[in-house]
Amino acid sequence: MDFVVHVSTLIERNGKYLFVREKKTNAYGKYNLPGGHLELGEPIADGARREVREEVGFDVELEGFLGVYEGASDNHYINFVFTARAGENSTAVAKADEILDCHWLSSEEIDNLPDELLRHAVRIRLIMKDYRQGSVYPPQMLHVI
Numbered sequence: 001m002d003f004v005v006h007v008s009t010l011i012e013r014n015g016k017y018l019f020v021r022e023k024k025t026n027a028y029g030k031y032n033l034p035g036g037h038l039e040l041g042e043p044i045a046d047g048a049r050r051e052v053r054e055e056v057g058f059d060v061e062l063e064g065f066l067g068v069y070e071g072a073s074d075n076h077y078i079n080f081v082f083t084a085r086a087g088e089n090s091t092a093v094a095k096a097d098e099i100l101d102c103h104w105l106s107s108e109e110i111d112n113l114p115d116e117l118l119r120h121a122v123r124i125r126l127i128m129k130d131y132r133q134g135s136v137y138p139p140q141m142l143h144v145i
Contacts, residue, residue, distance in 0.1 A: 006079040007048040008035030010131055011060060013086040016104035017128075020055055022119055023100045026074055031103070031110075032119035033081070033127070043144045048082045055099050056092040060084035064136035069123050081127055083136055107132070 010033055011018040019031045034055045038047040045062055052060050064083040071077060086092075092102035105113075110128060115121035130136075 002075045004075045004077045005038040005044075006035060006077050007038055007044055007051055007082070008033040008079055008127075009048050009052050009060060009062070009082045009084050010066065010127060011052065011084045011086050013088070013090065013104065016106050017110065018056065018086065018092055019103050019105050019110075020094065021100040021103070023098045027119045029100065029117070030119040031105075031113060031117055031124075033124070035079070035081075038080075044080050044142055045082065045139055045144075048080070052084070053095075055094070055096045056102050057095045058086065058090040058092070060086065060090075062139045065139045065141055066127060066130050066136055069126065071120060071123060073120065079123065080142070082139060083131065 018034060020034055022028060022030050022032055034052045035048065036051040038044060048062060049060060062082045062084050066081040066083060069079040069081060094101050107128065118124045
């Protein structure tokens with residue numbers, strides 16, 4: 001088992017949230033937030049922006065920081081989660097080899113997805129709960145040294 005630093009971004013547009021469906025064998029077809037592994041020496045916020053660009057093909061400005069979510073599956077991970085808004089002209093297209101497709105989902109659609117269709121369902125549901133409760137902090141609370 002490896003230790004992994006992961007970055008994700010919850011992107012909202014008109015009351016819907018951008019989810020990608022995984023193509024990787026261990027999570028094939030599961031819904032997840034755009035995100036991935038932090039590269040060595042990369043600032044966390046830069047990694048979150050890079051992953052969005054690589055996976056769905058547009059740039060975002062990070063608006064908030066939701067928190068750090070820790071867990072274990074095939075790896076022990078620490079997941080830094082940010083928030084962003086997408087502009088009306090931001091077209092999400094699966095760009096990365098590990099992404100099947102992209103979907104804008106309402107809160108209700110996310111809530112109604114069975115756990116087996118979510119990548120780390122407990123984490124995704126907690127992220128959505130935290131966001132709805134307004135547990136969002138300024139992204140500048142993370143300091144690059």
